[in-house]
Amino acid sequence: xxxxxxxxxxxxxxxxxxxxxxxxxxxxxxxxxxxxxxxxxxxxxxxxxxxxxxxxxxxxxxxxxxxxxxxxxxxxxxxxxxxxxxxxxxxxxxxxxxxxxxxxxxxxxxxxxxxxxxxxxxxxxxxxxxxxxxxxxxxxxxxxxxxxxxxxxxxxxxxxxxxxxxxxxxxxxxxxxxxxxxxxxxxxxxxxxxxxxxxxxxxxxxxxxxxxxxxxxxxxxxxxxxxxxxxxxxxxxxxxxxxxxxxxxxxxxxxx
Numbered sequence: 001x002x003x004x005x006x007x008x009x010x011x012x013x014x015x016x017x018x019x020x021x022x023x024x025x026x027x028x029x030x031x032x033x034x035x036x037x038x039x040x041x042x043x044x045x046x047x048x049x050x051x052x053x054x055x056x057x058x059x060x061x062x063x064x065x066x067x068x069x070x071x072x073x074x075x076x077x078x079x080x081x082x083x084x085x086x087x088x089x090x091x092x093x094x095x096x097x098x099x100x101x102x103x104x105x106x107x108x109x110x111x112x113x114x115x116x117x118x119x120x121x122x123x124x125x126x127x128x129x130x131x132x133x134x135x136x137x138x139x140x141x142x143x144x145x146x147x148x149x150x151x152x153x154x155x156x157x158x159x160x161x162x163x164x165x166x167x168x169x170x171x172x173x174x175x176x177x178x179x180x181x182x183x184x185x186x187x188x189x190x191x192x193x194x195x196x197x198x199x200x201x202x203x204x205x206x207x208x209x210x211x212x213x214x215x216x217x218x219x220x221x222x223x224x225x226x227x228x229x230x231x232x233x234x235x236x237x238x239x240x241x242x243x244x245x246x247x248x249x250x251x252x253x254x255x256x
Contacts, residue, residue, distance in 0.1 A: 003056045009033035010080065011055035015092070019084035023077050023135040054099035058083060061105040062113050069114070069206050071121045077135040081124060081144060082117045089149055095158050106158045111231055115150050115238045118207065122246060123147065148245075150238045151178070153230070175230035182233045183218050185240070189251045190215035193243060202247050207239050 003011075009030035013022050021032050040048075062079045071078060086109075087094070099105060123144050127134045134140050153175070182190070194211035197203050214236045217228040228236075243249035 005030055007056055007059060008052065011052065011059045012037075014059070014080050014083040015055050015087055017084045017088050017092075018141075019077075019080040020136055020138050020141045022080040022084075023132070050100040051096045053103075054096035057099055057103070057105055058094075058109075061110060062117075065110065065114050066117050069117060069121075070204050071117075072204070074121070074124060074131055074135070077124055077132070078117055078120050081120045081135070081141070082113055084141065085116055085120065085144060086112060088145060089152075090155070090159060093159055094155075098158060106155075107231070108153045108155045109158055111234055112152045112155060114235060115152060118203070118238060118242060119147060119150055120144065121204075122242070150241065151234070153234050175233070178233040178237045179227055179230060181237050181240075182214055182228050183221055185218070185251070187215045187219035187222070190218060190236070192251065193240065193249060196249060197243065197247075200247070202243070203239065207235075210236055211239060 006026040006029075009026075009032075010022050013019075013029055013033050016036070018032070022029050024032075059079065062083055063075065066075050066078045066082070094109070124131055124135055124140065127140075190211050194208045194215065197208045197211065210232065214228060214232060217226075217232065221227045240249075
């Protein structure tokens with residue numbers, strides 16, 4: 001029910017796609033935000049308040065997701081860059097009024113945040129500079145925008161209709177593709193990937209556990225006991241592709 005001016009400024013500056021400014025620290029970030037705020041002379045302040053609450057809800061939800069992932073530090077920077085990237089990808093068309101009305105973040109957005117945070121975590125650490133200082137530079141943000149966007153779940157229900165929304169539609173189709181992708185890899189492949197990541201210290205414990213759980217789900221599906229969930233399939237597909245493209249993972253079945 002409450003938020004301080006620090007979170008007020010952070011939530012808006014990631015929406016304005018300035019994560020490097022957010023990483024400057026609470027005082028400098030709020031100063032940048034306040035300068036911008038003073039220029040909003042003709043703002044509908046009731047609507048601005050509703051948007052603020054929606055953006056704070058997004059920040060709080062993202063913070064919980066990133067903390068649960070246990071990336072090992074830089075939580076604040078990962079949240080800032082993940083949300084800014086999400087707003088960039090969706091061209092600022094997430095339906096904030098819907099978030100205000102529901103007072104809860106939709107599942108599709110939560111999964112998208114989790115998927116994007118994996119890439120963001122790797123990105124901010126891929127530097128010879130001090131990570132904290134690197135996150136304060138605009139180059140860090142510009143380089144993130146050049147990366148290939150991981151496959152995200154359909155966000156049609158939370159995405160304001162308009163041009164270029166096709167990648168967020170057809171939820172049932174994309175969900176089925178992700179499930180099929182995971183099942184076709186086979187249970188052993190997921191167990192091996194989980195072990196491979198752990199032995200090399202790649203990714204976090206949560207991601208390795210998700211791969212192991214996918215192995216169990218795929219094994220059960222072969223015996224006719226249901227299929228992996230759409231959410232787990234989405235996350236695991238992202239982990240698999242990140243392991244392939246970022247760490248050099250190659251499963252034996254893929255060599256044939």
